Amino acid sequence: NEEVMKLQKDPNNWAMQLGDYSGKRYSTLDQITTQNVKNLKVDWSFSTGVLRGHEGGPLVIGDVMYVHTPFPNIVYALSIKDKGKILWKYEPRQDPNVIPVMCCDTVNRGVTYADGKIFFGQADNTVVALDAKTGKEVWKAQNGDASKGETLTANPIVVKDKLLVGISGGEFGVRGHLTAYNIKDGKQVWRAYSTGPDKDVMIDPQKTTMLGKPIGDRDLGVSTWNGDEWKIGGGTTWGWYTYDPELNLVYYGTGNPGTWNPAQRAKDGKREGSDNKWSMSIFARDADTGAVKWVFQKTPFDEWDYDGVNENILADITVKGKPVKALVNFDRNGFGYTLDRVTGELLVAEKYDPAVNWATHVDMKTGRPAVVDKFSTFANGTDTNSEGICPAALGSKDQQPASFSPDTGMFYVPTNHICMDYEPFEVSYSAGQPYVGATLSMYPAPNSHGGMGNFIAFDATTGKIVWSKPEPFAVWSGALTTKGGVGFYGTLEGFLVAVDLKDGKELYRFKTPSGIIGNINTFVADGKQHIAVLSGIGGWAGIGLAAGLNDPQAGLGAVGAHASLGQYTNLGGVLTVFTLPD
Numbered sequence: 001n002e003e004v005m006k007l008q009k010d011p012n013n014w015a016m017q018l019g020d021y022s023g024k025r026y027s028t029l030d031q032i033t034t035q036n037v038k039n040l041k042v043d044w045s046f047s048t049g050v051l052r053g054h055e056g057g058p059l060v061i062g063d064v065m066y067v068h069t070p071f072p073n074i075v076y077a078l079s080i081k082d083k084g085k086i087l088w089k090y091e092p093r094q095d096p097n098v099i100p101v102m103c104c105d106t107v108n109r110g111v112t113y114a115d116g117k118i119f120f121g122q123a124d125n126t127v128v129a130l131d132a133k134t135g136k137e138v139w140k141a142q143n144g145d146a147s148k149g150e151t152l153t154a155n156p157i158v159v160k161d162k163l164l165v166g167i168s169g170g171e172f173g174v175r176g177h178l179t180a181y182n183i184k185d186g187k188q189v190w191r192a193y194s195t196g197p198d199k200d201v202m203i204d205p206q207k208t209t210m211l212g213k214p215i216g217d218r219d220l221g222v223s224t225w226n227g228d229e230w231k232i233g234g235g236t237t238w239g240w241y242t243y244d245p246e247l248n249l250v251y252y253g254t255g256n257p258g259t260w261n262p263a264q265r266a267k268d269g270k271r272e273g274s275d276n277k278w279s280m281s282i283f284a285r286d287a288d289t290g291a292v293k294w295v296f297q298k299t300p301f302d303e304w305d306y307d308g309v310n311e312n313i314l315a316d317i318t319v320k321g322k323p324v325k326a327l328v329n330f331d332r333n334g335f336g337y338t339l340d341r342v343t344g345e346l347l348v349a350e351k352y353d354p355a356v357n358w359a360t361h362v363d364m365k366t367g368r369p370a371v372v373d374k375f376s377t378f379a380n381g382t383d384t385n386s387e388g389i390c391p392a393a394l395g396s397k398d399q400q401p402a403s404f405s406p407d408t409g410m411f412y413v414p415t416n417h418i419c420m421d422y423e424p425f426e427v428s429y430s431a432g433q434p435y436v437g438a439t440l441s442m443y444p445a446p447n448s449h450g451g452m453g454n455f456i457a458f459d460a461t462t463g464k465i466v467w468s469k470p471e472p473f474a475v476w477s478g479a480l481t482t483k484g485g486v487g488f489y490g491t492l493e494g495f496l497v498a499v500d501l502k503d504g505k506e507l508y509r510f511k512t513p514s515g516i517i518g519n520i521n522t523f524v525a526d527g528k529q530h531i532a533v534l535s536g537i538g539g540w541a542g543i544g545l546a547a548g549l550n551d552p553q554a555g556l557g558a559v560g561a562h563a564s565l566g567q568y569t570n571l572g573g574v575l576t577v578f579t580l581p582d
């Protein structure tokens with residue numbers, strides 16, 4: 001989209017949730033430096049009036065800031081020069097019955113701006129376009145059905161004249177898809193499924209490639225499943241979307257394959273032939289037609305709930321002496337993947353979390369992880385209990401987006417450091433009911449720093465961790481890097497933290513009113529660089545506090561891991577804006 005490209009080139013704005021189409025979350029602003037960041041002060045703050053997990057962050061377009069909330073998905077337009085004066089407020093009316101079918105808190109990853117409109121997805125699957133000036137509805141579209149467990153938490157992306165958005169509900173047997181709507185009137189243009197026959201997935205087995213070669217075999221989205229499981233096969237698309245305007249390709253990942261009990265997805269009781277395609281995969285699609293250019297499955301036949309939806313950062317880097325248009329993905333499964341984003345060929349796949357034990361390595365020829373039997377939950381051709389699996393289902397990283405600094409050439413990744421015990425069990429499908437089929441317990445990774453998070457610098461050209469900064473809890477907030485050499489992230493206790501991108505040395509720490517699972521961003525107001533972040537504990541990591549759960553195995557097993565978080569923070573919903581003193 002021409003206007004979006006123009007807006008994202010101007011660092012005074014923060015025009016997209018991930019900063020720009022490439023998903024780098026990098027800003028060329030350099031007023032805030034490693035020398036002066038210690039002087040940061042709160043300029044103003046704003047209460048959103050909602051008390052659950054606040055993901056994503058505010059957009060800044062000129063002198064207006066657009067702020068969203070979790071369910072009920074209120075959107076505010078705030079005047080920046082008036083330090084948050086409300087220009088308009090939009091509050092949708094939604095049936096609260098959607099809340100129990102949201103797997104991982106009532107989160108929303110943010111609004112999208114293009115062509116004078118604000119777009120977002122409501123929890124109840126309504127996609128809305130508002131007039132950015134007035135907050136009046138322009139159109140609405142229905143993207144799914146909450147009575148079947150379908151919900152919407154993702155941040156849509158506008159490419160040219162289309163709004164692209166996915167769907168949530170992998171824990172309810174929802175069949176994932178990516179859908180394109182016309183931004184003028186909300187009419188559906190195409191819908192591409194994650195599972196099923198090639199025509200539904202928009203694969204041409206002669207043309208679509210995998211690891212650089214045509215797929216060849218037909219309808220793998222059906223034949224790699226046990227019977228009809230693909231129809232309730234997950235592969236939901238609730239993560240982030242990035243776009244390369246030169247290649248006209250949009251990139252995103254798909255989530256877990258239906259039930260967490262692998263035995264029900266295995267054909268003839270075997271792992272071989274049961275890849276459950278195309279769950280856990282990165283798709284590169286033509287942005288106009290939806291046709292798949294290439295696809296890469298990271299975790300075939302998932303046995304651990306390692307949803308493959310994390311952001312795909314598009315960066316031009318040099319791998320083994322060769323400049324490549326790369327796509328870098330820090331997967332839930334603990335491996336950092338570097339691919340050629342033109343062809344989908346795999347260049348590097350290395351662990352970015354030292355705790356990872358479920359696989360020894362990724363076979364560079366086949367792209368398949370070498371699974372360690374002891375940590376399989378399907379070891380004997382049947383559902384098998386397994387203990388001490390690292391990472392936990394929360395992943396080495398979950399939805400919290402990483403950042404790439406072209407100045408240092410490094411990726412800065414907010415990570416988790418948590419392991420789990422996994423007990424799969426037989427579950428039957430009933431529309432709108434959980435289709436989980438496993439009980440999980442989670443705890444800090446043993447034999448390490450004792451905490452559950454790390455903020456790391458990672459070299460995606462070699463697959464090596466360059467430095468690592470331990471944190472007591474999972475780092476569930478999106479990172480920001482800046483030309484000033486400063487990196488930012490938030491913590492579950494509620495700290496905004498600034499570090500030196502060179503060595504990870506901490507330069508600043510400020511406690512905001514609630515835990516941070518939002519993403520840090522930066523913009524210019526009144527000629528001065530500002531930093532903004534949403535606080536509001538929740539998300540899967542903070543589900544215990546957000547939903548008031550105490551049983552360690554509640555919240556799909558996540559409550560136990562962060563049981564002591566309540567000693568450090570409390571529910572909230574606050575935007576905090578920082579700048580340097582005059």
Ligand SMILES: O=C(O)c1cc(C(=O)O)c2c(n1)C(=O)C(=O)c1cc(C(=O)O)[nH]c1-2
Nearest residue numbers: 104107153168169170171236238255539540
């Ligand atoms: O399978 C799905 O459809 C689905 C949806 C979501 C979501 O929409 O938030 C999450 C997950 N899965 C998931 O596996 C997960 O770890 C997760 C974490 C979070 C979060 O916001 O903290 N959401 C989700």
